[in-house]
Amino acid sequence: MSNCDRSLAEDSYFSRMASTDNSLTLLDHSVGSSSGWDLDNTKENINIVERSGVSSLYLSCFDMLLTQDALSLDKVSEASPASVAPLTLLEPREEPEQCPIIDSQEQGLSPSCEIDEQEDDRSLEQVQSMVVGEVLKDIETACKLLNITPDPFEWNTSHVQKWLLWTEHLYRLPHVGKVFQELSGKDLCDMSEEEFQQRSPHSGDTLHAHLDIWKSAAWMKERCTVADTKVTAGWSEADSSSSGQPIHLWQFLKELLLKPHNYGRCIRWLNKEKGIFKIEDSAHVARLWGLRKNRPAMNYDKLSRSIRQYYKKGIIRKPDVSQRLVYQFVRPV
DNA sequence: TAGAAGGATTTGT
């Protein structure tokens, strides 16, 4: 796909982003012009970060970065109360990966007086860079798992389906079924929020918002690569999704284990030094592996058979004291 | 009943 194709389709998109030099400035602008995130609330927001992890915060922040104004922001957070709002009530301590929440409560922060603006600016900048970094990292992780590129424009129809399944899974959205079938990534990117909602009245708006995040991240990545800013550090690592070689199961498991923040509830180290890990949720891990390999019928029975093939190869073994769902890398990192 | 172990065969790259 040529850059000309892209630039046409992304015109409206770029215009929304304003002409800023990097992502932080970009965040500055949108935060500064939005009623949802006042400078005075920076410390409070940092506290939110410390209390509940960054995901819910960064989604709020990123949505702000992406939405044209506070009105459309409210639309995003309130348009699908059935799918988003109850989650905060039902699972208040949900792990971020399981349920990064677009939390309307955090967006409704009220304005207050101007005190020590410079210090707030610095704190805000810290939060912003953290927020952007987290979003980029999470997208990177999803790309590895799904074996897709970060840029939705490059997706084919099967990549689109993977992304849809993944996003539904991650945000507990109702299944959209086949309404987005036959659409390429470019088709998807060209669709307005209204078109999303036409196809999927229940989760169209949320899916559109998340696609916007991906589009922004890809756009930022492109900009930052040229500008060589440190925000993109996480993207430059060579990863299995870009090596061309199909990923091995043991690599995939290590990838999950590398992201305890995201996958700690389905797989975690028991003893990282010895390479001993436990699969906490066998069905979940199998589902992720199936997603990664495009094998919808994958289950733990089959995944574990593949793990057992590693016994002979000396890649994975059962630990000395054998326990259910516990394995050990023969050569820990 | 879910998981562990491993044989046999098929599939996809």
Add this chain to the structure above:
DNA sequence: ACAAATCCTTCTA
């Protein structure tokens, strides 16, 4: 050719 997927039987906690 190779890794993984699939299907299977038998065993175990």
